[in-house]
Amino acid sequence: MRCKRWIVWGAAFALGLFAAAAVRAATIDDSLNKLAAEAAKAGSVIWYESSPDDQAQKIVAAFNKRFPDVKLEHIRDTGGNSIGARIVQESQGGARTADIATVGSSIMMPLIERNLLAKVDWTGLGAAPKTVLSPYAITCTAVVYVIVYNTELVKEGDAPKNWADLLNPRWSGKIGVWVRAEGQGALSAVWGEDKVADFIKKLNANHPVLEKSTFPLAQQVAAGELLVGLGIYHTAQPPLQRGAPIKVVIPEPAPVDMLSDVIPAQAKNPAGGQLVALWLTTAEGARAYEDATSRGNPLIEGTKTEALLRGRTLAQYPPEEAKREAEVVERFNKLLESGATQ
Amino acid sequence: MTALPFATDAAPLFAAAARSRRRCGLVPAAAMGLLLGYLVVVPLILMVVSSVRPGGFPLDPGFTLRHYAAAYGDPRFWSLVETTLLFGLGSTVFALLLGIGLAWLIERSDLPGRGVLRGLVLLPMATPPLLLAIAWAMLLSPRNGAINRMLMDLFGLGTAPFNIYTVPGLIFVQGLALVPTAYLFLAPAFANMDPSLEEAALTSGAGNWMLIRRVLLPILRPAILSAAVFLLIVTLVVFDIPGTLGTPGRIFVLSTRIYYLVSDSPTGMPLYGQVSALAMLFLVLLLGLGWSYHHLTRAAQRYRTVTGKGFRPRPFPLGRGRSVAFAALALYFLLSVVAPLVMLGWTSLMPYQTGITAAALKLVTLANHRDFLGNARVIAATEHSLVIAVASATAVAVLSLLLSWLTMRLKVPGTRLLDALAFIPLAIPGVMIGVALVYVYIALNPILPIYGSIWIIAVAYLTQYLPFGSRTTNGVMVQIHPEIEEAALTSGAERGRILRRITLPLVWPAVAAVWIWVAAHALRELSSALMLQGRNNGVIPTLLWDYWSGGDPTRTAAGGLWLTVALVLFLALWQAVARRAGLQRPS
Numbered sequence: 001m002r003c004k005r006w007i008v009w010g011a012a013f014a015l016g017l018f019a020a021a022a023v024r025a026a027t028i029d030d031s032l033n034k035l036a037a038e039a040a041k042a043g044s045v046i047w048y049e050s051s052p053d054d055q056a057q058k059i060v061a062a063f064n065k066r067f068p069d070v071k072l073e074h075i076r077d078t079g080g081n082s083i084g085a086r087i088v089q090e091s092q093g094g095a096r097t098a099d100i101a102t103v104g105s106s107i108m109m110p111l112i113e114r115n116l117l118a119k120v121d122w123t124g125l126g127a128a129p130k131t132v133l134s135p136y137a138i139t140c141t142a143v144v145y146v147i148v149y150n151t152e153l154v155k156e157g158d159a160p161k162n163w164a165d166l167l168n169p170r171w172s173g174k175i176g177v178w179v180r181a182e183g184q185g186a187l188s189a190v191w192g193e194d195k196v197a198d199f200i201k202k203l204n205a206n207h208p209v210l211e212k213s214t215f216p217l218a219q220q221v222a223a224g225e226l227l228v229g230l231g232i233y234h235t236a237q238p239p240l241q242r243g244a245p246i247k248v249v250i251p252e253p254a255p256v257d258m259l260s261d262v263i264p265a266q267a268k269n270p271a272g273g274q275l276v277a278l279w280l281t282t283a284e285g286a287r288a289y290e291d292a293t294s295r296g297n298p299l300i301e302g303t304k305t306e307a308l309l310r311g312r313t314l315a316q317y318p319p320e321e322a323k324r325e326a327e328v329v330e331r332f333n334k335l336l337e338s339g340a341t342q
Numbered sequence: 343m344t345a346l347p348f349a350t351d352a353a354p355l356f357a358a359a360a361r362s363r364r365r366c367g368l369v370p371a372a373a374m375g376l377l378l379g380y381l382v383v384v385p386l387i388l389m390v391v392s393s394v395r396p397g398g399f400p401l402d403p404g405f406t407l408r409h410y411a412a413a414y415g416d417p418r419f420w421s422l423v424e425t426t427l428l429f430g431l432g433s434t435v436f437a438l439l440l441g442i443g444l445a446w447l448i449e450r451s452d453l454p455g456r457g458v459l460r461g462l463v464l465l466p467m468a469t470p471p472l473l474l475a476i477a478w479a480m481l482l483s484p485r486n487g488a489i490n491r492m493l494m495d496l497f498g499l500g501t502a503p504f505n506i507y508t509v510p511g512l513i514f515v516q517g518l519a520l521v522p523t524a525y526l527f528l529a530p531a532f533a534n535m536d537p538s539l540e541e542a543a544l545t546s547g548a549g550n551w552m553l554i555r556r557v558l559l560p561i562l563r564p565a566i567l568s569a570a571v572f573l574l575i576v577t578l579v580v581f582d583i584p585g586t587l588g589t590p591g592r593i594f595v596l597s598t599r600i601y602y603l604v605s606d607s608p609t610g611m612p613l614y615g616q617v618s619a620l621a622m623l624f625l626v627l628l629l630g631l632g633w634s635y636h637h638l639t640r641a642a643q644r645y646r647t648v649t650g651k652g653f654r655p656r657p658f659p660l661g662r663g664r665s666v667a668f669a670a671l672a673l674y675f676l677l678s679v680v681a682p683l684v685m686l687g688w689t690s691l692m693p694y695q696t697g698i699t700a701a702a703l704k705l706v707t708l709a710n711h712r713d714f715l716g717n718a719r720v721i722a723a724t725e726h727s728l729v730i731a732v733a734s735a736t737a738v739a740v741l742s743l744l745l746s747w748l749t750m751r752l753k754v755p756g757t758r759l760l761d762a763l764a765f766i767p768l769a770i771p772g773v774m775i776g777v778a779l780v781y782v783y784i785a786l787n788p789i790l791p792i793y794g795s796i797w798i799i800a801v802a803y804l805t806q807y808l809p810f811g812s813r814t815t816n817g818v819m820v821q822i823h824p825e826i827e828e829a830a831l832t833s834g835a836e837r838g839r840i841l842r843r844i845t846l847p848l849v850w851p852a853v854a855a856v857w858i859w860v861a862a863h864a865l866r867e868l869s870s871a872l873m874l875q876g877r878n879n880g881v882i883p884t885l886l887w888d889y890w891s892g893g894d895p896t897r898t899a900a901g902g903l904w905l906t907v908a909l910v911l912f913l914a915l916w917q918a919v920a921r922r923a924g925l926q927r928p929s
Binding site: 046051052053054055073075076077081082084085086088089090092093094095104105106107108109110114173174179180182185209210211212213215216218219220222223224225226235237238239242243244322325326327329330333337338339 | 483589777785888
C-alpha cells in the first residue's frame with residue numbers, strides 16, 4: 001500500500017517536472033517567436049563577441065536556420081577589455097552600439113555601474129532560472145582552465161593530473177602558463193587567496209614560461225617547445241582537432257570563468273539582442289555555440305561542457321565579487337611576472 | 343661648406359625673395375596648421391584629458407591625478423624604464439649601423455644590381471613583426487629552436503648556444519625589423535651627396551677614416567640624427583616583438599606595460615587613464631629629442647650638398663671588397679628575409695605548429711593555403727588593405743612634402759610649432775589615437791559618416807605615419823640649397839612651378855621612400871585597424887590576427903606568406919612604375 005502511494009507521488013512529481021519543463025519550453029518558444037517578429041522589424045542585430053569570424057559564422061548560420069528573417073551581424077572584438085571599452089565609447093558618443101554582447105563578469109560589472117546595460121526579465125521570457133545571473137545577464141558559455149601536456153614527450157604515467165603535479169621539478173623550464181593569472185584567480189574562490197599565492201610561488205620555482213595567450217601556449221605544447229601547460233579547454237582544441245600530440249586534463253577543483261550575454265541600454269534592436277541571448281540558452285542554441293567554438297555552457301544539459309564538468313568542484317567568483325576577483329588576479333599577475341618564490 | 347657664395351649685388355634680391363616667400367606662405371601655413379590641429383592636436387588633447395579622468399575615458403566626468411600616481415608610483419616603473427632604454431638604444435644602434443652600411447653600399451658604391459638590391463632591402467617590411475617574432479622564436483628558442491638544435495647536434499653541445507628570449511635577442515630581432523626604415527631615412531641623403539666633397543678631401547691627402555669622420559658623417563648628421571630620434575621613439579612604443587619574445591623570459595618594457603593596461607588588466611576596462619599618463623613620458627622624451635635634433639642641426643646651411651652646381655654622384659669603387667660586400671648583403675638577407683620566411687613557409691605547411699624535423703615531413707599539407715585563398719573575406723580584406731595603403735601613403739607623402747617646404751623653405755611664422763606637431767603623433771600610442779578617432783568620428787557621423795569604414799583607418803594611419811614622412815622629407819630638404827629655387831624665382835618662375843619643377847624632382851627619392859614605407863606599413867599595421875574595426879572594414883592584418891588569436895598559427899603563417907608575396911609584387915610594381923616615369927636614378 002505504502003509502496004503504491006510512493007509510486008503515485010513519484011509519478012505526480014515526475015509529471016509536475018515534465019509539465020513545468022513543457023510550460024517553460026512553450027514559454028521560451030513563444031518568447032522566441034515574439035522577439036523574432038519584433039527583431040525582424042528593427043533591422044539587423046549587432047553582436048559583439050570574441051570568437052574568430054569563421055567560428056561565429058557557423059553560429060550565425062544555425063541562428064538563421066531557425067530565424068531566417070532576422071539578420072544577425074557578428075563583430076569580433078578581440079576579447080580582453082575592448083568589448084567593454086567599445087560599448088562605453090559608443091554609448092557616450094551616441095553612436096550605434098551592440099544589441100547584444102558576450103562578456104565576462106569583470107567587463108559586465110563596470111558597464112552596470114555606468115548604467116550602460118538594460119534590465120531584462122529573463123525568467124519571464126522562459127529562460128531556465130539557473131542560467132539567469134541577474135536582470136542584466138544570462139549565461140552563455142564558460143572558460144574552463146585545464147592542464148595540457150604533450151603525449152609524445154610525456155608518458156601517460158608521468159603526466160600531471162592535478163595542481164600539485166605541476167610543481168614537480170621535472171617540468172622545470174618546460175612548463176608554460178598564461179601571463180594573466182585568471183585561472184589561478186578563479187581557483188582562489190575555492191582554495192583561498194593565500195593558498196593560491198603559495199602555489200604560484202612554488203610554481204615559480206619551476207621557472208614557468210609565460211605566454212601572452214593560451215592559444216599559442218597550446219601550440220607550444222603541441223610543438224614540443226613546452227612539455228606541459230596550464231591552459232584553457234577551448235584554446236587547446238584547434239591543435240587537438242588537427243591531430244597534434246596533446247591531451248587535456250581537468251584539474252580538481254576546476255577554475256571556470258562564466259561569460260554572459262548582456263543587452264546594452266542603447267541597443268537599437270534590444271528585441272534582437274534578447275532573441276539571440278535567449279536562443280543561446282536553448283539546447284539548440286547552446287549546442288550550435290559549442291560546436292562552433294568548442295566552449296559551451298555547463299548550465300545547459302546536453303552540452304559537452306556540462307558532461308565534462310559534471311560532478312566536479314567548480315572554482316569561480318560570483319559576478320558581484322568581480323572587483324574582489326580583479327584585485328586577486330592583479331596580485332597573482334604580479335607574482336607570476338616577478339617570478340618570486342618567497 | 344659647398345654652398346656657392348652669394349654675389350654681393352644679388353643679396354638684396356634674395357632678401358626680398360625671402361620676404362615674399364614668407365608672405366606667400368602664410369595662407370598655406372595656416373591651412374596646414376588647421377589640418378595638423380585636426381589630425382594631431384585633437385588626439386593629443388583627448389589623451390591629456392583621459393589622463394586626468396577618474397574613469398579614464400575622455401568624456402567621463404571628474405578630475406584626478408591618481409593615474410599619474412599609479413603609473414609612475416608603481417615599484418616596477420624604473421626597472422621598466424631601464425629595460426626599455428636598453429632595448430630601445432640597442433635596437434636603434436643596431437638598425438642604424440646596418441642601415442648606414444646598406445645605404446652606402448647601395449647608393450654610393452659601384453655594387454652591380456643596385457635596382458634589385460633597393461627592392462630586396464625593403465623586403466623585411468613585408469613580414470608583419472608578430473610573424474617575424476614567432477619565426478625567430480622557432481629558430482632560436484633555447485628549448486626547441488631549429489638553429490639551436492642544429493648547432494647542438496653538429497657540435498655536440500650540451501646547452502643551446504642562443505637564447506632569443508633575452509634582451510640581446512629582442513634587440514637583434516627588433517633591429518632587423520627596423521633596418522628598412524633606417525635605410526629609407528638614410529638612402530636619399532647618401533644619394534644626394536656631392537662627390538666633389540670627397541674628391542676634395544682625398545686630393546688633400548685625407549685617409550678613409552678622416553674622410554668618414556670629417557666629411558661624410560658631418561654632412562649626413564641631419565639624416566642620421568633624424569633616423570636615430572625616430573627609431574629610438576619607435577622602439578620605445580613598439581609592442582609586437584618585445585611582447586612576443588620578452589614575455590616568455592619575463593622581460594617587460596613600457597610598451598608591454600601599456601598593452602597590459604589596455605588589454606589584460608583584470609578590471610574589465612582598458613586603463614586608458616594610466617596609458618595616457620605613461621604616454622606623457624614618451625611625449626616629453628620626444629619633445630626633448632626633437633629639441634636636441636634642432637639644436638644639433640641648427641646651422642642648416644652646413645648640410646647643404648645639393649646646390650646650383652650640377653653633379654652626378656660618383657660610385658665608390660669597391661674593387662676586391664666587392665665580394666665581402668656581397669657576402670655581408672647575403673648574410674643580411676639570410677637573417678632578415680630567408681630565415682624567417684623559411685620558418686613561416688614550414689609552419690604554413692603543417693596542420694599545427696611543430697619544429698623542423700624529418701618526422702614532421704609526413705604532416706605536410708597545403709590545407710592552410712587552400713583555406714586562406716579560398717576564404718571569401720580575403721578578397722574584401724585585400725581590396726580594403728590596398729585602398730587604405732594607397733590613400734594613406736599618398737596623403738602622408740604629399741603632406742610631408744608640403745610641410746617640409748613650408749617649414750624649411752618658406753620659413754613661415756610658427757615653423758617650429760608645425761614641425762613639432764607633425765612629430766608628436768610618434769609619442770601617442772596607436773591605441774590612444776584610436777580612442778580619439780572613435781570619439782571624433784562618432785561626433786562627426788552626421789556630416790562625415792566614416793566611423794566603421796575603411797576611411798577612419800586611413801585617417802589613423804595618416805596621423806600615425808606623418809612623423810616618418812615629415813622627418814624623411816625634412817632630412818633631404820635640409821640638404822638642398824635654396825639658391826636653386828631662388829634663382830628660379832628671380833627668373834620669374836611661379837612658386838607652384840618651382841615646387842613642381844625644381845624642388846619635387848630633387849626630393850623625389852625621399853617622397854618615394856615615404857610613400858613605399860607608409861604603404862608597406864599600412865598593409866601590415868594591426869593595432870589601429872583592430873581598434874577601429876567595424877562591420878565592413880576588415881583588412882588583411884585583422885584577418886591574420888583573427889586566425890592567430892583564434893589559435894590558428896599555421897593558417898596565419900600561410901596568410902603572412904601570401905602577404906609577403908603581395909608586398910614583393912607591390913614593391914616590384916612600384917619600382918617599375920618609378921623607373922618608367924624616370925623618377926628613379928639608374929642603378
